[in-house]
Amino acid sequence: MTNLQRIELLEKERTLPRKEMRALLESHTAQDAEALFARARAVRARVYGKAVWLRGLIEFTSHCKNDCYYCGLRRGNARAERYRLDRTEILACCKNGYALGFRTFVLQGGEDPFFTDARLAEIVRNIRTIYPDCAITLSLGERSRASYQALFEAGADRYLLRHETANAAHYATLHPAALSFENRMRCLRDLREIGYQVGCGFMVGSPGQTIDCLLDDLAFLQAFRPEMVGIGPFLPHKDTPFAAEAPGPLEQTLFVLAVIRLLLPTVLLPATTALGTVHPMGREKGLLASANVVMPNLSPVLVRKKYMLYDNKICTGEEAAECRFCLQRRVESVGFHIETSRGDPA
Numbered sequence: 319m320t321n322l323q324r325i326e327l328l329e330k331e332r333t334l335p336r337k338e339m340r341a342l343l344e345s346h347t348a349q350d351a352e353a354l355f356a357r358a359r360a361v362r363a364r365v366y367g368k369a370v371w372l373r374g375l376i377e378f379t380s381h382c383k384n385d386c387y388y389c390g391l392r393r394g395n396a397r398a399e400r401y402r403l404d405r406t407e408i409l410a411c412c413k414n415g416y417a418l419g420f421r422t423f424v425l426q427g428g429e430d431p432f433f434t435d436a437r438l439a440e441i442v443r444n445i446r447t448i449y450p451d452c453a454i455t456l457s458l459g460e461r462s463r464a465s466y467q468a469l470f471e472a473g474a475d476r477y478l479l480r481h482e483t484a485n486a487a488h489y490a491t492l493h494p495a496a497l498s499f500e501n502r503m504r505c506l507r508d509l510r511e512i513g514y515q516v517g518c519g520f521m522v523g524s525p526g527q528t529i530d531c532l533l534d535d536l537a538f539l540q541a542f543r544p545e546m547v548g549i550g551p552f553l554p555h556k557d558t559p560f561a562a563e564a565p566g567p568l569e570q571t572l573f574v575l576a577v578i579r580l581l582l583p584t585v586l587l588p589a590t591t592a593l594g595t596v597h598p599m600g601r602e603k604g605l606l607a608s609a610n611v612v613m614p615n616l617s618p619v620l621v622r623k624k625y626m627l628y629d630n631k632i633c634t635g636e637e638a639a640e641c642r643f644c645l646q647r648r649v650e651s652v653g654f655h656i657e658t659s660r661g662d663p664a
């Protein structure tokens with residue numbers, strides 16, 4: 319089978335035998351990649367037209383009790399600057415965002431014990447009451463089923479929890495023993511059963527990732543069928559155990575993103591900040607590889623630089639309005655347009 323035949327088959331069947339997927343990932347030309355992107359764009363156009371949805375990202379705490387080896391917010395990083403936004407500050411971000419046309423707020427943070435279920439539920443209830451027409455997305459890491467349930471009942475609709483890698487052995491090389499692959503998977507199942515729209519995802523090029531790991535990731539996505547998938551390159555952070563590791567390659571990230579569009583035609587795929595960090599045109603290239611979501615930052619400028627997951631993270635100096643219109647220009651420069659509705663999956 320040639321790569322073009324594999325791409326055709328993948329589009330038609332929405333799956334590919336592991337052996338053929340391996341061959342496609344392992345060796346392809348720039349021309350093969352362009353053909354894949356064109357097919358992925360066509361599929362995305364059939365489902366979503368030229369729309370790109372906005373999600374307003376509120377990075378509300380840089381405290382984290384975990385020690386993931388890849389992340390700049392890890393507990394063991396004594397040089398990380400820690401902050402948390404209080405309820406009033408979070409609501410101010412939403413107010414600003416609403417005026418700028420945002421209809422999804424994404425509350426993301428480290429796993430910060432200060433934010434108990436009661437505190438979080440109050441914040442979620444407040445946002446739900448003031449903005450009944452908006453989607454509330456949470457991205458707060460691993461919690462108990464009861465906690466996920468309480469936050470859902472308070473009004474949250476979506477949850478982003480990247481699975482990071484679907485290969486248990488690889489998972490154990492990215493995380494200390496206190497974090498388990500089994501619990502990550504338990505969380506994703508609970509979120510799904512409770513009724514959240516669920517996003518999972520992984521870093522491309524994380525240390526130790528092999529083609530087999532990527533094949534496991536794709537098989538997991540096919541089985542789990544998440545509503546959203548967050549994909550970005552791994553990027554090293556200087557104060558982590560992975561400081562000297564190479565960043566994930568842009569081309570492979572784009573290639574995997576387009577493959578995911580063909581596996582899951584209705585999936586919501588963000589052109590991530592990490593893509594924009596690895597290359598100045600990374601997010602535009604992501605859109606051209608079939609991404610259909612952008613996530614401008616709504617966090618107060620004063621805290622932006624403190625939410626450093628990896629080195630050289632972009633968009634840390636601009637006000638929310640600047641970020642939003644900068645992304646709008648970028649989206650339009652590659653022939654798409656911003657949609658200001660909630661952007662639920664098709």
Ligand code: SAH
Nearest residue numbers: 388389427428429458459480552553627628
């Ligand atoms: N604490 C929550 C959410 C914040 S971290 C959680 O872990 O789920 C959000 C995501 O940032 C992680 O899922 C991870 O995939 C990504 N991330 C962390 N460090 C990164 C790095 N060095 N390079 C690229 N992405 C990274």
Ligand code: SF4
Nearest residue numbers: 382384386389392428
């Ligand atoms: Fe904490 Fe999330 Fe970073 Fe892990 S990836 S250290 S859980 S913020």
